[in-house]
Amino acid sequence: MFNQTTTVYAAAIVGGGSAVDHMMFDRGSAGDYDNWEKLGNPGWGWSDLFPYFEKSVNFTTPTLDQQADFGYTYDSSAYGGYGPIQASYPPFQWSQQKLQWNGWLDLGITAQKEGAGGDALGLFWIPSALDPKTETRSFSTLGYYEPAVSRENYHLLTGYQVLEVVKSLCNCRIITINANKEVVLAAGAFGSPVLLQRRGLGPKALLESAGIKVKLDLPGVGNNLQDHAASILLYIYASNPVPNTQTAARNATFAAQIQVEYTQNRTGPLTVGYGNSVVFLPLPTIDPDYASLLAQLTAQDSLQYLPPGYDATIEKGYLAQKDLLLASYASNSSAILEVFFNGDPTTTTVLQKPLSRGVVTLNIKSPYSDPIIDPRVFTNPIDLDFMVAILRFVRKWFQTPSQAPLTPVEIIPGYNVTSDANLITAILTYSTPTIGHAHGTCAMMPLELGGVVAADLTVWGVKGLSVVDASIMPLAPAMHLDATVYVIAEKASDLIKSRAK
Template identity: 30%
Template sequence: MAQQIPSITATEFASRRFDFVVVGGGTAGLVVAARLSEHSGLSVGVIEAGPAVIDHEHISVPGHYGRTIGGPLDWKFETTPQPGLGGRSLAWPRGKVLGGTSALNFMAWNRASREDYDAWSQLGNTGWGWDDLLPFFKKSETFRPPDQQNREQNKLFYDAEAVGTSGPIQISYATEYSASHQLWHDTLHALDAETNEKHVGGSNVGVWTNILSVDPSSVTRSYAASSYLPNTSRSNLSVLTDALVTRVTLSKSDSTGEWEATGVSFRHGDEDFTVFAAREVIICAGSVQSPQILELSGIGNQEILAQAGVEVKINNPNVGENLQDHIMAAMIFEVDPSLPNPDDLKADDAAAAAAKEQYEQTKTGPLTILANSMSYLPFSHFMSTDTVQSLADKAASLQEFTAQDRAIRHARFDPQAKLGQIEYIFDLGNWSPFFRPDPSDGKKYATCLQILQYPFSKGNIHIRPGPDGVPASAADKPQIDPKYYEGPGGQIDLETMEYCAKFADKIVKTKPLANIVKARAFPPASDGDDFKDWIVSTTITDWHPVGTCAMGGRLGIQSGVVDERLRVYGVRNLRVIDASIMPLQISAHLQATVYAIAEKGAHMVLEDTAVN
């Protein structure tokens, strides 16, 4: 784990003259700060709104995943009421702690298919294809191979040429699994899905066992704060926590008339400060807060800024737009009550205490088990050719996308593409926030998650004025409107989720998995296979927002917020490096890709700074 972060006061921090100021000490921000500060001639300051929390049980213990959500280490964002979800608002957890969301997530470590990253390059973002990113994926990670017995028993495959061996994040296969995992691969095989033995090597299609961001030596979460800041004694690196950035300070060049980032204003306690950046300000605040900070700084849609009482400096209507998120629904099944179930630890204090003692003594047992049974499939695997063609025709007609964006989305429906359009995860335990069984009935449950990977629903995130017309403030949560299932594109998402729910039901009713399943509990088996109302009333986010500060590609500022070097259009010495720069959503959990983006972003900063 990371050493104790050296203490620095806000006054001391603001008085230092940094070459680079990094806004956000989360997943991407700590990567960027660590890589830049490897060069002793460069001084780096990091500003993080959350606290520095070291060795927090609910962060470090794998089996405690989810326990920090909704607590003090979570920003606790919410969406606006969503008409496509029957007027519901959704919780949007994001990490408010050093390490960001990498401290809160469920530790899944996977990559999208080659075609997903190549699509970024096809949009004109030179240097962002699969071959360009692979070295940075590998640079971020150290893969620890499983032993032979574990490999054979749990089907733990990997491509040795595609994984990193000397990066900060420790990744590994688990050594213990839910009882249902032994049935997962054979069940998907019975439905003509093959085990993918190279699922991080450029194609994620098929069935496979997931890799985790867990250090097998200590059996603890490996995340940005524990892995990228092991050497906090670097004199050229300062980290200030519990400090809220209010805006990037911009000045206009007298000679060129260009806007230039010169530093960052922030609030610590009850005091306001400004810190100077001699070379660059780098925003790494994530898909929710990076656009918020740009808008508070005067960069964004001039109408939105004017309504929020912010002086317009760069009019770019793309800031905060292009929001894309993975959409998830959870089907619940009653299963054999004799099987060990993670819900036992929630209902039985003695079982929870025994699991805790076992983990502390031997680093084994229930608190080492995570969700690992995964499958990514194209729609053509379970939809008829006519159905897929109908969806493709609808996708081709959507006018809310640019022609090049629309062409890529349309091509994803090609049966020959073999892309993971839907993700399925199966695990014992009830994962649904909407299904609340009677704990006294003695029944046990399992969950089949379905997660839409290439959504057409596209929303936005923007600042809004405070009460009574008070100008927007960094302390005010931005308005998050994903527009789930809205408009013609959203209707495609809803239609595909209905088909995907039918196949989820089929998966769990297929042997050998069906041997441990008694009945579908939610939606009730009596509902048959009419899933539309259930999907509308229970869909939630899989917490994978991207795109709100997207790379513009060949269309430049007409289509995006940053160029292919992640420089903000119209402002010198200002970059964004995080998931918000992704122009198109990918078929994968985002964690590994965000690390790769940060590694590549830091590399580009050093190239542009001419540091060897």
């Protein structure tokens, strides 16, 4: 990013990101999924996906005491099922979080009873992927793999890396696995496109430059990379009551106490993942001047900001996405900003619907080594304008009467940074291109829009090969991705079973 290299996180473990992530378990708004359907994917709108959300999760309601202590609200009808992934609220929250919560109310943000019913907007609680019986992480290995492990036709090979899809390689340390019916790739937004490229399925020019025989020129493979880039607003609370989110790091006695409390009672701060409070806001709420920004975007030649060498089909697909994004930005029911907060003053402000697009390619000099990831965040300058509006808005939150008892003091970027130009410099300095939400690199879209997989998740033009992971999401939804990745997998299982008949 910005001519620098940076660390990109990708889980290398059975269970993938769900085994290591922050356990925030939420869903996007209905319109985010409806946009997928509008991009030429019948069966992928909110009403089609809702049954799979219900099927994949088992939600446990917080106790009455927890509701009274922390203010948890929920609507069980958004969850329904008795699925493999446990969602629940931890029996602890930091007291400072209440003041932060009230700060949003001071700004006129509406508190929602529940965000999982297709209306993930405003201020609301989200559960953790947390088993309430053990107060431990609930994730795909426990929820989906372990119940199936005893099946004779199910084998998990650990300690191996997939090098290529279907190729005989004679080497004693390399094994070949043949598929009778279908190969399903689920290597994530960085892994899946590179496996396709190694197989000769991808942008022709890239494959030729890597010396790979082109089996099918599929320009979209590895393109359309999106993530939720975030800027950090570093505050301290000068009057921060102890204990607070920092106490365990600074006080060994407290750290030991909370460890004992967790081990003995399964209560206390160690039951909390990252946190359970979020605010998701639309552009009109954040930026009073949003109409002129959108007029600029309408007039903008946005194709000039795409990665060089984009194929005409991908450009067409991007313009279709831009039309949907313009409508989303103007709407009060589509979020562009997320702030997740847990009582800590350091705040991550996350852009939910970026215009910029990145690229994942194999390393042309060494196709079997790690992929080359170019997130290209903020390459479309309007993304920076969004971030400027976002930072200005979130600063107001720190200045609300409710937060005053904590005495917030801005450290980064600092109160003297006020002009657009200086805020942009700060954003470029203090941002991360990823919060682990990479997606879009094997986009589910029609071939003529630069798509890689069809609405049944099979790779265009290839028999018996499908992709089932976050890489198929064509357009960034406003949420943390895990719950939706489970939904993609649940729907894929129905699709695979129906074509196996």
